[in-house]
Amino acid sequence: MTQSDDSKQSRVFAMGDSISIQYGPYLKMHLPDRFPCDRLSGESDAFRDLDVPQGSNGGDSDRILVLLSALLRRPDFRPDILLLNCGLHDIKRDGTTGEIQVPLPRYRENLEAVIELCRNSDVSLVWVRTTPVADAVHNRNRHPSAFRRHATDEAAYNTCADAVMRANGIPMIDLHTFTRALGDDESIFFDHVHFPEHIREKQGVFIAEQLVRLWSENYNSSYFS
Numbered sequence: 001m002t003q004s005d006d007s008k009q010s011r012v013f014a015m016g017d018s019i020s021i022q023y024g025p026y027l028k029m030h031l032p033d034r035f036p037c038d039r040l041s042g043e044s045d046a047f048r049d050l051d052v053p054q055g056s057n058g059g060d061s062d063r064i065l066v067l068l069s070a071l072l073r074r075p076d077f078r079p080d081i082l083l084l085n086c087g088l089h090d091i092k093r094d095g096t097t098g099e100i101q102v103p104l105p106r107y108r109e110n111l112e113a114v115i116e117l118c119r120n121s122d123v124s125l126v127w128v129r130t131t132p133v134a135d136a137v138h139n140r141n142r143h144p145s146a147f148r149r150h151a152t153d154e155a156a157y158n159t160c161a162d163a164v165m166r167a168n169g170i171p172m173i174d175l176h177t178f179t180r181a182l183g184d185d186e187s188i189f190f191d192h193v194h195f196p197e198h199i200r201e202k203q204g205v206f207i208a209e210q211l212v213r214l215w216s217e218n219y220n221s222s223y224f225s
């Protein structure tokens with residue numbers, strides 16, 4: 001890599017659920033200056049209830065697709081890299097009916113639509129794999145009507161996203177495996193699905209390092225242009 005290559009700025013825009021909001025400050029802190037990082041506005045709104053997507057919480061793939069479509073219609077929105085994850089809200093199951101929030105076929109269609117939007121807008125997509133779900137932790141002592149999540153659904157949706165991204169040549173950052181290796185189910189979660197501060201920091205550092213690695217490996221290819 002030449003010196004001019006190394007100094008070229010690549011603007012990063014991060015979209016995702018509340019997990020991405022929580023590791024976001026550490027991601028931004030540990031990215032080199034040549035990767036200025038921004039995200040959706042409305043962080044205070046998002047923190048009112050992390051289980052209800054609002055503000056900077058991108059939520060499920062339905063909401064991500066709507067938000068991204070609107071952003072890309074703005075002439076001032078032209079990031080070089082879209083760092084994206086969604087899945088945890090897609091796999092919510094109604095506590096009464098068991099119905100899943102976004103069925104797997106629609107999840108696949110939404111991801112493919114996001115890829116097409118990025119291609120048409122010359123934005124390089126980088127996918128972040130969905131973090132773990134532990135049934136015993138997530139569904140413990142929940143009200144009968146409260147939504148549930150299950151590790152089997154999380155695995156199926158990650159597998160679906162893996163296939164979509166690989167088929168389209170989209171780089172992936174495996175936050176799932178990284179987080180899973182940080183401890184057992186009782187130690188890594190802060191609540192039903194979120195992580196304590198020291199885990200968030202490690203996630204942010206990991207994603208920053210992986211993004212820089214991907215950029216370095218692909219700078220001279222057609223992907224990061």
